[in-house]
Amino acid sequence: MSGEAAAAPAAASALTAFSADISKLDLSPLWERKARLVPGSDCLPAIWRYADLRPLLAQSAELITKKQAERRVLVMENPALRGTSFITNSLYAGLQIILPGEVAPSHRHTPAALRFVVEGSGAYLAVAGERIAIEPGDFVITPPWAWHDHGNLGQGPVVWLDGLDTPFAQLLGAHFRENHPDDKHPVVDAQNSLLVFRFEDTCAQLRAMAPSAADPVHGHRLRYASPATGSHAFLTMSACMQLLPAGFRGLAYRSTEGQVFNLASGACRVETGGRVHELQPHDTLVVPAWEPYRLEADEDSFLFSFSDRAAQEALGYWREEHL
Ligand code: GTQ
Numbered sequence: 386m387s388g389e390a391a392a393a394p395a396a397a398s399a400l401t402a403f404s405a406d407i408s409k410l411d412l413s414p415l416w417e418r419k420a421r422l423v424p425g426s427d428c429l430p431a432i433w434r435y436a437d438l439r440p441l442l443a444q445s446a447e448l449i450t451k452k453q454a455e456r457r458v459l460v461m462e463n464p465a466l467r468g469t470s471f472i473t474n475s476l477y478a479g480l481q482i483i484l485p486g487e488v489a490p491s492h493r494h495t496p497a498a499l500r501f502v503v504e505g506s507g508a509y510l511a512v513a514g515e516r517i518a519i520e521p522g523d524f525v526i527t528p529p530w531a532w533h534d535h536g537n538l539g540q541g542p543v544v545w546l547d548g549l550d551t552p553f554a555q556l557l558g559a560h561f562r563e564n565h566p567d568d569k570h571p572v573v574d575a576q577n578s579l580l581v582f583r584f585e586d587t588c589a590q591l592r593a594m595a596p597s598a599a600d601p602v603h604g605h606r607l608r609y610a611s612p613a614t615g616s617h618a619f620l621t622m623s624a625c626m627q628l629l630p631a632g633f634r635g636l637a638y639r640s641t642e643g644q645v646f647n648l649a650s651g652a653c654r655v656e657t658g659g660r661v662h663e664l665q666p667h668d669t670l671v672v673p674a675w676e677p678y679r680l681e682a683d684e685d686s687f688l689f690s691f692s693d694r695a696a697q698e699a700l701g702y703w704r705e706e707h708l
Pocket of ligand 1: 456458481489494498533547549
């Protein structure tokens with residue numbers, strides 16, 4: 386035992402008394418700090434199966450009107466963050482259902498939002514004065530503080546995944562929101578909005594990538610680009626679509642970005658947290674920061690994801706490790 390590391394009993398009790406004394410002034414000694422000083426978080430890897438959630442979404446549509454709910458959403462909370470509404474410390478994710486004839490009234494908020502369309506035809510997203518018709522697999526950007534409302538002009542229910550950076554706004558004490566005086570804000574029909582990325586186009590681009598260009602960890606991966614900056618889709622969030630070709634066996638990897646995956650089509654496996662998760666279309670899987678994972682697919686699989694990578698890169702925090 387080093388003489389310096391072990392304080393003499395008298396000094397130790399003096400230190401304990403000192404800590405108690407300064408505590409009265411809302412002070413704490415850094416040398417007793419309990420916060421983790423290593424990458425990763427308390428969040429857990431977790432999966433929400435669409436087969437479980439789909440009937441619950443239908444049930445929620447019977448129990449509560451869109452008007453009552455404003456947004457009829459089942460929020461996916463990380464098992465380690467119950468009560469917070471968050472899927473990781475920095476991200477929010479929910480599945481929203483809208484029935485034919487319903488309108489989700491117009492509002493705006495400082496958190497940025499993304500939509501990834503899961504199921505159903507005939508709905509639109511009205512964002513920042515543009516009305517965008519959406520189909521399954523489409524990805525839509527709602528920038529911070531942009532007016533947005535949604536409607537379903539089709540014959541059946543429409544479901545999409547909402548991803549928001551709400552935890553950032555809360556962390557910074559800057560969560561503002563307001564309702565538009567009318568249910569719908571003024572819009573023009575946008576055929577070629579820069580805020581939407583069509584599934585068909587995304588898939589075609591991924592399929593056009595040379596087999597030899599597949600990344601050993603990610604397969605073929607495209608990042609959705611912000612029309613404003615040309616970089617990540619948001620200043621906080623990054624979103625991607627990847628194609629895992631049939632027979633893909635990815636290498637183990639981790640990065641500091643917490644990732645939320647939603648399988649667009651196909652079937653794949655994600656090994657993480659000591660488990661193998663078999664993903665069916667529209668299952669949602671969260672892989673928290675710095676958690677090792679590995680991807681595999683037996684058939685061509687299109688895998689959507691979003692993460693907090695944009696913020697991490699901007700701050701100089703982002704790291705990755707090939708395992
Ligand atoms: O559709 O505007 O899941 O404001 C959470 C907050 C969806 C939305 C959510 C929102 C919305």
